Amino acid sequence: MRPIRLPEPPNGSVGIPEIFEGGVNIVRRAIVIGNGFPGSENQSIGLIRALGLSDNHRIYRVIRPRGGYNEWLKWLPLSLHKVLDNLINQLLGQSRFAMKSQAKKFIPFPTQNGGIIGLSSIVEADAKHIASIAQDNFEKEGPLLVIASGWDTVSIASSIKRLAPRNVFVIQIQHPRSCLNRFDLVVTPQHDYYALTPQGQQETPRLFRRWITPREPPGKNVVLTLGALHKSDSAALRIAASEWHDELSPLPKPLIVVNVGGPTKHCRYGANLATQLSGALLNVLPSCGSVRVSFSRRTPQKVSDIILREFVDEPKIYVWDGKGPNPHMGHLAWADAFVITADSISMLSEACSTGKPVYVIGSERCTWKFSAFHRSLRERGLVRPFTGMEDLSKFWSYPPLNDAAEVASRVREALAERGWSLRR
Template sequence: MRPIRLPEPPNSSGMPEIFEGGVNVIRRAVVIGNGFAGAENQSIGLIRALGLSDSYTAYHVIRPRGGYNEWLRWLPLSIHKIVEGIIQQLLGNSRFAVKLEKRMTPLPAQNYGSIGLSSILEADAKHIASIARENFDKEGLLLVVASGWDTVSVASSIKRLAPQNVFVIQIQHPRTRLDRFDLVVAPRHDYHALTSQGQEEIPRLFRRWITPREPPGRNVVLTMGALHKADSAALRIAASEWHDELAPLPKPLIVVNIGGPTRHCRYGADLAIQLAGSLHNVLPSCGSIRISFSRRTPQKVSDVIFRELGDDPKVYVWDGKGSNPHMGHLAWADAFIISADSVSMLSEACSTGKPVYVIGAERCTWKFSAFHRSLRERGLVRPFTGLEDVSKFWSYPPLNDAAEVASRVREALAERGWNLRR
C-alpha cells in the first residue's frame, strides 16, 4: 500500500513561529520620546514603516519643567536633573523658592500625557539595556528608536550597555559622536553648514562651533523632511472616521495649518494679516476652508484669523476643542496652505501628493531656508500669494521619507545578518 503523504505544516521547521529565525530576527521595538509630538511622531512613523507598530513599548525622557527649570532647559538632561536636585536641596520650601516658583511657572511640571506619546514610563537606559540582554535568547534583537535632543544620552547609553543585543536608531542629528548609534536619521538641511552657501552665512570666527563639521558617514540616512505617522493606512482610517463631517463639504476643500514663529522663521500678527488677506482673495475659487492652529501659535496670530475670517460661511476655524481634525484634514483636503515654520506639517502634507502652498518662507533663514528651497526645486510646494486659482489641481511624486529610511534600516540589518519579522 502506498503511504499517505500528509501536507507540510505551515512552519516546517518544527518550532513556534516566534523562534523561527533565531535571535537574528527583530520582533520588538522600544520608542524613546521627549514629550513633544513633532519629535515622537517621527519615531512612530518609522516603526510603522518597519511593520512593528503592534509590538513596541513607548518610554519618555522626563525633563524637569516649570519654575527655575526654564532657565536650565538648555543644559544636557543628565546635568539638568543634577542641578535641579541641588537647587531643590538648597532652597527646599523656603519663601524665596515659593516666590520663584510662582513667578516662573508657565508650563506644567511634566511633559507627558496629552502631549506626544501616552506612555508615562520614564526611560531608564540601564533598565532597557537589561531587558534587551535578559530577553535576547527568547525574543531576539531589540530595536531602539529615539528622537529629539533629550533622548540622545539615553539611546547612546543603551547601545553602550548592550551592544550585542540592540540596534539603535537616533532620529534628528545628535551633533556629536555619531558612532554611538547604529543609524542616525537626519534631514539634509541639517548639513547646510557644510554647503558653500552655508559657509558664507557663518562668520569664520564661529565656524568651528557649528555642527555637524563632517559630511554624513555610512551610518547616516538623509531625508528631505521629517518622518511622521500619516502613512496611507493611517489616512484611510482617518478618511473613514471623518467621513461624515468632511465628505459633505463643498469642494475644493482647502486646509490651512498655522504653526508659530521660531528662531529661524520669525513672524507675528503681520503674517496673519497677510494670510487673511490672501485667503479672502482665493475664496471665490474655494468650496470651503478649514483652519487649524498648533500649540505654538501665538494668541495674536489666532486672534487675527478669527477676527478676519471667523464669520465667513465658507470658513471654519477649529477652536482646539473636541477631537483634533488634523488627520482627517490630511485625508480629505484637496489642497493645503501651511506656514513655513513647521517642517513636520509640511512633510505630512507633501506625503499626500496634493497641492501644498507655503506662506512665510521668505521669512526663514539658515537651514530652514535651504529646506524650503529643496521643496520648491522638487516641485513639492509653491508659494501662497493669494493670486492662485486653488481649484486647479497639480501633483507630484509624494514625499515618502519613512519608507525610504525603513529600506535603509533593512539593508543595514541585513549587512549584519539580521532581519525584521515578516
C-alpha cells in the same frame, strides 16, 4: 466632484507586518525613547510603522525637570540638569521661591487629540533597565530595536548601545550634534548639513565655523531625509478618512485646509504674516468650496486673533476652536489642497506625503537651513508659494514624499549587514 485622493501604500513589504519565523537574528520588538513632544515622538512612531513593528513596541520617555528656574537650565545635558535641580531643591527647601517654582514644575504631556497625560502614567527611560531587557530576552525574542528622537534622548540611546552592543540596534532621529559612531544609524534631514554647503559657509563667520555642527559630511551610518518623519502614512489616512467621513465628506469642494504654526528662530513673523495670510485667503475664496483653519500650540494669540477677526463673517471658512477631537488627520485625508505657514517642517512633510497641492506662505521670512529646506521642496515640485492669486480649484500633483519608507529600507540594509533581519 473630484473623488478623495489618498496616498497608495508603498510597494514591497515595507510597513506591512508579516508572519515571522523564530531565531535570535530576527528583530520583532522595538522601544521608542521619547521626550514628551509629539513633533519628536511622532517621527519615531512613523518609522516604527514603516518597519511593520507598530504592534510590538513600547514607549519610554526622558523626563526633564520643567517650570520655574528649570527654564534656565533646560539647555544643559539632562543628567547635569537633574543633579542641579535636586541640589537646588535641597538648598531652598520649602522657601517661597522653591514653592513658586514647584507650582509650575510638572507640566503634563499633550496627546495627539489635544488631551493630556499625567506624569504618573509615563514610564521614565532608564538606560540600564532597557539594556537589561535587551540582554535577558535576547535568546527568546531576538535583538531589540531602539529608536530615539530629540536632544534629550541622545544620552539615553547612546548609553543603551554602550551597555548592550550585541543585543540592540539603536537609531537616533535628528542630528545628535556629537559623536555619530555612538549609534547604529542616525536619521536626519539633509538641511541639517546646510552649514557645510558653500552658501552655508558664506553665511557663517569664519571665527564661528569650528563651533557649528555638523563639521563633517555625513558618514555611512547617516540617513538623510528631505523632511521630517511622521506617522501619517497611507494606512493611518485611510482610517482617518473613515472616521471623519460624516463631518468632512459633505463639505463643498474643493476643501482647502489651512495650517497655521508659529514663529521660530529661523522663521520669524507676527501680525504681518497673519494679515498677509488673511488677505490672500479672502482673495482666493471664490475658487474654494470650503476652508478649514487650524492653529498649532505655537501660534501666538495676536496671530490667531487677526485671522479669527477677518473670517468671522465668512460662511465658507470654519476655524477649529481647539475643542473636541483634533481634526488634523481628517484634514490630511479629506483636503483637496493645503495652505501652510513656512515655520513647520512637520506639517509640510505630512502634507507633501499626500501628493496633493501644498501652498506655502512666509518662506521668504525663513533663514539659514530653513531656507534650504524650502528651496529643496520647491525644486522637487512638492510646494508652491501662496500669493493670493491662485485658482485653488485647479489640481496639480507630484510623487508623494515618503521619507519613512526610504529610511525603513536603509534600516533593513543595515540590519542585514549585522546578520539580522526584520520579521518576515
